[in-house]
Amino acid sequence: MPEGHTLHRLAHAIDEQFAGQIVAASSPQGRFADSASLVDNTVLEGAETWGKHLFIGFEGLRHVHVHLGLIGSFQVQAGPPPLPVGQVRLRLEARTPPAYADLRGATTCELVSDEGRRAIVDRLGPDPLREDADPGGAWARIGRSRAPIGALLMDQEVLGGVGNVYRAELLFRHRMHPLRPGNTLRLAQFLAMWTDLVDLMRYGVLTGRIDTVRPEHTPEAMGREPRRDDHGGEVYVYRRHGQPCLVCGAKVRTDTLVARNLFWCPRCQPRFRSRARSR
DNA sequence: CTCACATGTTAAG
DNA sequence: TTAACCTGTGAGC
Numbered sequence: 001m002p003e004g005h006t007l008h009r010l011a012h013a014i015d016e017q018f019a020g021q022i023v024a025a026s027s028p029q030g031r032f033a034d035s036a037s038l039v040d041n042t043v044l045e046g047a048e049t050w051g052k053h054l055f056i057g058f059e060g061l062r063h064v065h066v067h068l069g070l071i072g073s074f075q076v077q078a079g080p081p082p083l084p085v086g087q088v089r090l091r092l093e094a095r096t097p098p099a100y101a102d103l104r105g106a107t108t109c110e111l112v113s114d115e116g117r118r119a120i121v122d123r124l125g126p127d128p129l130r131e132d133a134d135p136g137g138a139w140a141r142i143g144r145s146r147a148p149i150g151a152l153l154m155d156q157e158v159l160g161g162v163g164n165v166y167r168a169e170l171l172f173r174h175r176m177h178p179l180r181p182g183n184t185l186r187l188a189q190f191l192a193m194w195t196d197l198v199d200l201m202r203y204g205v206l207t208g209r210i211d212t213v214r215p216e217h218t219p220e221a222m223g224r225e226p227r228r229d230d231h232g233g234e235v236y237v238y239r240r241h242g243q244p245c246l247v248c249g250a251k252v253r254t255d256t257l258v259a260r261n262l263f264w265c266p267r268c269q270p271r272f273r274s275r276a277r278s279r
Numbered sequence: 280c281t282c283a284c285a286t287g288t289t290a291a292g
Numbered sequence: 293t294t295a296a297c298c299t300g301t302g303a304g305c
Binding site: 002003006052068069070072107108154156163164166210239260261 | 285286287288289
């Protein structure tokens, strides 16, 4: 489920259901029992997201730091809480009006101080979904790195919140080969990608899906079957390997980069050629 | 039913 | 570079 847009949606949902209220915190599964008891029945002041990190702030400058990892989920619901089903690592409950939130499968769920939160945030690159994000910080890394742009986009110290789907789709939309070295990009190219990423991710926050295809490539426009995939959105290349590119018809390719599946169109995203070739 | 795999990250070798 | 962690889903038997 989780790239940055998912975490921002969660922060909004938590604010909506719990902010300003005294909240019961428990750990039905037990692994978070000690920390849960420390914030139990205190005021939840607000939730905030930075990249893929969620911080739920309680009175006294204490934050529950959550990272969903690959398979975590945080279900936030209005209404009376049911009996916990499965391994609920953290449950929050509000009474007025009733609401609950169940955290499962997260890789991180810990109580941190204000300083602890700052230390985590300081290690993250700019988050395209935050108003205060400064793309210059990301460009400082990308513009002088020989690492592949496909790896840099996923590096949370470079950009906070980009995951495998946004990586693949952003590179496709900008006709950029994933292995192109970061330091061969021009600033204008990077800024165009950043602007696009902000748009795509904001749309993801609104809809809860990752949709990246332009109007002319939607299933309706092309008369093709809508794609039903886990992430639920319409995309150009992500997990479409072996299928025809929606733009040029070439077979979408796949490979592994930094231990993650990579997808790209070999025709729309040609290998980068250095300037030495021409002239 | 069992198995592989997944929008992620860390730590060990 | 690999394994480990944790849960849900879908494919295949």
